[in-house]
Amino acid sequence: MSAELRVEQLRKVFVTGHPPVQKAAIDTVSFTIAAGEIVVLLGPSGCGKTTTLRCVAGLEHPNSGRIVIGGTAYTDPAAGVLVPPRSRNLGMVFQSYAVWPHMTVRQNVTYPLRARKTPRADQARAVQEALALVELAEYADRPVTQLSGGQMQRVALARSMVYHPQILLLDEPLSNLDAQLRLRLRDDLRRIIKRAGLTALYVTHDQTEAVVLGDRIGVMRDGRLLQLDTPREIYNRPADLFVAGFTGATNRIDGRLLRHDADFAIIETRSGERLLARLGSGLQDGAAARVALRPDNVVFAPAGDGPNRFTAHVESQHYQGTQTVYEVTVLGTRIEALEVGSSARWEVGAEVTVALPPEMCWGYGP
Ligand SMILES: Nc1ncnc2c1ncn2[C@@H]1O[C@H](COP(=O)(O)OP(=O)(O)OP(=O)(O)O)[C@@H](O)[C@H]1O
Numbered sequence: 001m002s003a004e005l006r007v008e009q010l011r012k013v014f015v016t017g018h019p020p021v022q023k024a025a026i027d028t029v030s031f032t033i034a035a036g037e038i039v040v041l042l043g044p045s046g047c048g049k050t051t052t053l054r055c056v057a058g059l060e061h062p063n064s065g066r067i068v069i070g071g072t073a074y075t076d077p078a079a080g081v082l083v084p085p086r087s088r089n090l091g092m093v094f095q096s097y098a099v100w101p102h103m104t105v106r107q108n109v110t111y112p113l114r115a116r117k118t119p120r121a122d123q124a125r126a127v128q129e130a131l132a133l134v135e136l137a138e139y140a141d142r143p144v145t146q147l148s149g150g151q152m153q154r155v156a157l158a159r160s161m162v163y164h165p166q167i168l169l170l171d172e173p174l175s176n177l178d179a180q181l182r183l184r185l186r187d188d189l190r191r192i193i194k195r196a197g198l199t200a201l202y203v204t205h206d207q208t209e210a211v212v213l214g215d216r217i218g219v220m221r222d223g224r225l226l227q228l229d230t231p232r233e234i235y236n237r238p239a240d241l242f243v244a245g246f247t248g249a250t251n252r253i254d255g256r257l258l259r260h261d262a263d264f265a266i267i268e269t270r271s272g273e274r275l276l277a278r279l280g281s282g283l284q285d286g287a288a289a290r291v292a293l294r295p296d297n298v299v300f301a302p303a304g305d306g307p308n309r310f311t312a313h314v315e316s317q318h319y320q321g322t323q324t325v326y327e328v329t330v331l332g333t334r335i336e337a338l339e340v341g342s343s344a345r346w347e348v349g350a351e352v353t354v355a356l357p358p359e360m361c362w363g364y365g366p
Pocket residue numbers: 014015016024025043044045046047048049050051052205
């Protein structure tokens with residue numbers, strides 16, 4: 001049954017090249033996934049997502065740290081413990097559709113139960129349940145080669161869930177699908193995993209996928225876990241500039257920290273105007289400060305009075321039908337601002353008032 005996963009101080013070093021160089025693919029990564037929870041590891045290519053997942057699966061042997069599943073250590077090099085992958089009872093879904101091409105849907109999904117010598121009557125029931133869960137019951141007797149990519153991936157999912165694994169591991173399972181299928185299966189995946197009550201570790205470099213699927217998101221960079229939080233926390237209180245930028249807060253406004261209280265800082269910007277920003281890591285009075293701001297948190301022509309209102313100059317307008325992306329100069333800096341709606345109200349050259357909501361301006365040290 002689904003179990004808690006604990007990853008403790010995990011470190012994996014690869015040695016490559018001539019002369020050989022050591023590089024930590026993951027460096028003291030620790031996190032816990034509660035039973036039945038979905039955690040998504042999000043980060044750019046090469047940050048160590050797959051390596052982390054493979055360590056949990058037992059396919060990769062870490063140099064140090066522990067993998068504890070349901071209270072039992074499965075990987076613990078210091079104690080000489082390394083349970084082989086087949087004895088971990090985990091489910092795995094990968095990018096490529098790892099289905100048996102010469103088998104029907106039912107035969108594919110039955111396969112792991114036969115390998116586990118599950119009694120026949122139980123096999124049939126479990127397969128029926130798994131196929132119903134992924135909505136492929138009526139395709140049971142089709143050869144898998146006659147399925148679409150999305151359907152094949154659902155077969156792979158059913159096959160990795162049919163034996164009720166302790167943990168479900170998914171490595172970019174949607175990345176081989178075309179855009180439309182990808183969106184559909186993305187929404188289905190969370191429902192399917194939740195309905196099955198599985199603990200899941202899901203790896204992707206797609207922020208939207210992470211937000212839609214995860215109960216919590218772990219943002220990784222260069223082998224380190226920078227922040228593990230709910231999607232709302234990640235999107236509204238990023239721990240540092242990298243997390244802010246990777247999740248779409250791409251605007252940067254530079255200045256100098258004048259003073260701060262417990263939650264907010266006053267930052268003198270290049271234009272000499274003062275910006276009120278949330279206090280983040282690495283800030284010091286009198287020192288350089290950098291504010292991250294999402295384009296979609298810039299408010300044009302705000303109603304009423306309020307803090308952080310500035311005059312902005314519209315430099316460019318990119319009309320996208322249901323939204324418009326502007327470049328504006330404000331506080332001596334060029335930033336992007338997004339306005340939702342089909343009207344595109346501001347022309348190039350216009351002077352507009354914008355509000356930068358203080359709780360959406362995140363100040364960090366440089
Ligand atoms: N078998 C290996 N031998 C040497 N280096 C490796 C090996 N596997 C991974 N690495 C290196 O470890 C780092 C992390 O790789 P990993 O595959 O975990 O990244 P990732 O986050 O999954 O990236 P992607 O999004 O591209 O799949 C990379 O620098 C990679 O080159």
